[in-house]
Amino acid sequence: MKALKMTCEDVYPLISESRDHALPFLSRMRLKMHFALCGLCQIYQKQLETLCKVARALGKDEAKALEETSMSPEVKEKIRQWIIKKT
Amino acid sequence: MxxxxxxxxxxxxxxxxxxxxxxxxxxxxxxxxxxxxxxxxxxxxxxxxxxxxxxxxxxxxxxxxxxxxxxxxxxxxxxISIDLTSNEGPDRIKFDSSGHMSPKPGNWNIDPEKAAENNELAQVLAECLKALPKKYHKLFILREIDGLSSDEICKEFNIKPTNLWVILHRARNQLKLCLETNWLNTK
Incomplete structure (x- = not known):
């Protein structure tokens, strides 16, 4: 059991890492054990989940806004003239 | 044809x-x-x-x-060369003598699913993102917003996975602290 014990300090990086790759079996077990005892780490995990969900929603809004942008008429005209000259 | x-x-x-x-x-x-x-x-x-x-x-x-x-x-x-020993990155996470994160995580009192619809929170996050150091900002966006996998990012920027995870951990933590200061405290 002692091998499974972890402090919050050990656990915080794993909470973040678990979002980026599948943790090794032992780390997963340690995390589970720790969560069973520590409410603060559970809150931290939920906060990261919230943070990342909001970031994703923000990205979607930006992508939507991008769909409505176009190249500036000046740049387009410059390229148009340049193509006419070269063809 | x-x-x-x-x-x-x-x-x-x-x-x-x-x-x-x-x-x-x-x-x-x-x-x-x-x-x-x-x-x-x-x-x-x-x-x-x-x-x-x-x-x-x-x-x-x-x-x-x-x-x-x-x-x-x-x-x-x-x-994008990342020097993990430099002080340029976000603050390291601090712990008190009992091993808990300091300051302790605040109670956001919001369901993660509903948070995505919260415009005010999104605006504060957009500002917090701007405050991240450039390299951290770029890697966070690629991972969390563009949805690239760790493998893809490491390959593209030639960095080790362990380094990437440390960077993402620090970036997330800085964003979390920034949200707590600028959103939670003004709610």
Whole structure:
């Protein structure tokens, strides 16, 4: 059991890492054990989940806004003239 | 089947906006997107003779644009060298004597699913993102917003997975603290 014990300090990086790759079996077990005892780490995990969900929603809004942008008429005209000259 | 032909004089009218948006979504820099579209038309004009007419004109131009975007990423890769020992990154996480994070995580009192619809929270996060150091910002966006896998990011920027995870951990933590200061405290 002692091998499974972890402090919050050990656990915080794993909470973040678990979002980026599948943790090794032992780390997963340690995390589970720790969560069973520590409410603060559970809150931290939920906060990261919230943070990342909001970031994703923000990205979607930006992508939507991008769909409505176009190249500036000046740049387009410059390229148009340049193509006419070269063809 | 009739062969596709090129009509350069119509390129700007037909494809410039489409290509510009395609580039902008990826490089996130209007000036760079302008340059990429110009460079694509330039390269396309020069290599018109290589167009076999098997694909459409649009597919052919976008193929060139994709190459240009990859070149752009490759040439800016050197700006992503990460020095984990430098002090430039976000603050390291602090712990009190009992091993708990200090300050303790505040109670956000919000369901993660509902948080995505909270405009005020999104606005504060957008500001917090701007405050992240550039390298951390870029890697966070690629991972969490663009949804690239750790493997893809490590390959693209030639960094070790363990380094990437440390960076993402620090970035998330700084964002979390920033949200607690600027959103939670004003709720």
């Amino acid at each position: 009739s062969k596709e032909i090129l009509d350069p004089q119509k390129w700007v009218e037909l494809y410039a906006d489409m290509m510009y948006r395609f580039a902008l979504v990826r490089v996130k820099d209007p000036e760079a997107a302008d340059e990429l579209v110009q460079a694509t038309f330039f390269a396309a004009l020069k290599s018109q003779h290589t167009f076999a007419g098997k694909s459409s004109e649009k597919t052919w131009l976008f193929g060139i644009l994709k190459h240009k975007i990859m070149d752009h990423f490759r040439s800016s890769k050197k700006h």
